[in-house]
Amino acid sequence: MALKVEHELHRRRRGRNVGLALLLAGFVVLVLALTVVKVQRVGFAPLQGYDHVVQPTLVPAAEGGRSLDPVTQGRGN
Amino acid sequence: MTDTSARQFEGEARFGDYVALLKPRVMSLVVFTALVGLLVAPVRLHPVEAFAAILFIAIGAGASGALNMWWDADIDARMRRTAKRPIPAGVVEPGEALAIGVALSGLAVVMLGLATNLLAAALLAFTIFFYAVIYTMWLKRWTPQNIVIGGAAGAFPPMIGWAAATGSISLEAVLMFALIFMWTPPHFWALALFTRSDYAEAGVPMLTVTHGRSVTRAHILAYTLALVPVALGLGLTSIGGPIYLAVSLALNARFVLGAWRIWRREETEAEADGYRAEKLFFRDSLAYLFLHFGALLAEAGLRMLGLGGATWL
CATH class of the missing domain: 1.20.120 (Four Helix Bundle (Hemerythrin (Met), subunit A))
Structure with missing residues (x-):
C-alpha cells in the first residue's frame, strides 16, 4: 500500500520548516560575520587577557626596561 | 493521513502568519528611523555591525508587536481593521504568540548588546517593555492619553540607532x-x-x-x-x-x-x-x-x- 500521500498540510509544514531553516542558517552566518569583524578589529593578542590566567606577554615592560616575561626576565630586556 | 483526520489541521499557520505576528508594516518604519539614527551619528559602525544592529532593533520591535497581539486578541477580534490578524483569525494560538514574543525579545536584546553596546541593548529592552507592558497592558484600555504616552515606544528606534553607533545619547x-x-x-x-x-x-x-x-x-x-x-x-x-x-x-x-x-x-x-x-x-x-x-x-x-x-x- 502506498503510504506517500501528500496532503496540502504537508506542503504548508514544509514551507514553515524551510523558512525556519533559512532563518537559522542566516543567523549562523550573521554571528560568524560579527565574530570575524570584531576579532579583526581587536586583534587576537588582547583576547588572551580573558583566560583568567596571567599572560606575561601582555604585561607592559616594567620600569627600568625589565619585562615580567619569565622568558626574558633578568636579561635586561 | 486521510482528509478526515487532516481537517483539524486546516487552520494551521503558514510561515507568513508568524511573520504577520511581527507587524511587518510597523517594522518597516522602525527599520527606516533606526537606520537614519544610526547613519547620521558621527561614529561609523562596520557595515556588518550596522546591519546586525538594524536587524535586531527590527526583531525587537516585531517581538513587542507579537506580545501586543497576544494581549490584545480580544480587542483585535472586534475591530474591522484588525480582525484578520493571526490570533483573532484562529491560525496562531495565543500561547505561540506569547512564546515567540518573549523569545525574540530576549534574542534581540542580547544580540544587539553583543553586536554594538549595552546602552543600545538597554534602550531596546526598555522600548519592548514600554510598548508591551506600559502601553498595551496598562495605558491602552485605561486612558484616552494612551496614544500620547504610548507614542514613546515608536519614538525610540532612531535613538537606539544613534546609541548603537555612538554608545551615548x-x-x-x-x-x-x-x-x-x-x-x-x-x-x-x-x-x-x-x-x-x-x-x-x-x-x-x-x-x-x-x-x-x-x-x-x-x-x-x-x-x-x-x-x-x-x-x-x-x-x-x-x-x-x-x-x-x-x-x-x-x-x-x-x-x-x-x-x-x-x-x-x-x-x-x-x-x-x-x-x-x-x-x-x-x-x-x-x-x-x-x-x-x-x-x-x-x-x-x-x-x-x-x-x-x-x-x-
Whole structure:
C-alpha cells in the first residue's frame, strides 16, 4: 500500500520548516560575520587577557626596561 | 493521513502568519528611523555591525508587536481593521504568540548588546517593555492619553540607532525621539476620526470616544503646533542643515494647514465628504515623517561628501 500521500498540510509544514531553516542558517552566518569583524578589529593578542590566567606577554615592560616575561626576565630586556 | 483526520489541521499557520505576528508594516518604519539614527551619528559602525544592529532593533520591535497581539486578541477580534490578524483569525494560538514574543525579545536584546553596546541593548529592552507592558497592558484600555504616552515606544528606534553607533545619547538623539513622539498623536487621532465606530465598539478609550470629536480636532491642531518647533529645532543641530530646514518648513506648513482644516470642520461636513480632510491629513502625516528622516539622511550624505552639515551656520 502506498503510504506517500501528500496532503496540502504537508506542503504548508514544509514551507514553515524551510523558512525556519533559512532563518537559522542566516543567523549562523550573521554571528560568524560579527565574530570575524570584531576579532579583526581587536586583534587576537588582547583576547588572551580573558583566560583568567596571567599572560606575561601582555604585561607592559616594567620600569627600568625589565619585562615580567619569565622568558626574558633578568636579561635586561 | 486521510482528509478526515487532516481537517483539524486546516487552520494551521503558514510561515507568513508568524511573520504577520511581527507587524511587518510597523517594522518597516522602525527599520527606516533606526537606520537614519544610526547613519547620521558621527561614529561609523562596520557595515556588518550596522546591519546586525538594524536587524535586531527590527526583531525587537516585531517581538513587542507579537506580545501586543497576544494581549490584545480580544480587542483585535472586534475591530474591522484588525480582525484578520493571526490570533483573532484562529491560525496562531495565543500561547505561540506569547512564546515567540518573549523569545525574540530576549534574542534581540542580547544580540544587539553583543553586536554594538549595552546602552543600545538597554534602550531596546526598555522600548519592548514600554510598548508591551506600559502601553498595551496598562495605558491602552485605561486612558484616552494612551496614544500620547504610548507614542514613546515608536519614538525610540532612531535613538537606539544613534546609541548603537555612538554608545551615548545626545541632543540630536533626543530631538529625533521628540519628533516621532509629538508626531504620533495627530497621526493616530486623524485615523481615529475616520475609523470611529471600531474603537468605540472595542471599548478602547480613544479621545474621540471619551471626549468627543471636536475636542479631538482641537487636540490634533494643538499637537501639530507643538510639533513644529521640535521639527525645526532638529535642523539647527549638528545633523541638520539647509536641505533639512527647507524640507521641514514646507512639510510643517502643509501639516499645520491640514490640522487647521480639521479643526475648523464640523462633524456633519466631514461625514458629508467621507472624511476627506482627515484621510488626507493621515496620508500627509506618513509623508511628513518619512521625508523628515529622509532629509536627515540627505544631510548625512552631503556631510560625507564634505558638503553641508552644521558648518553652514
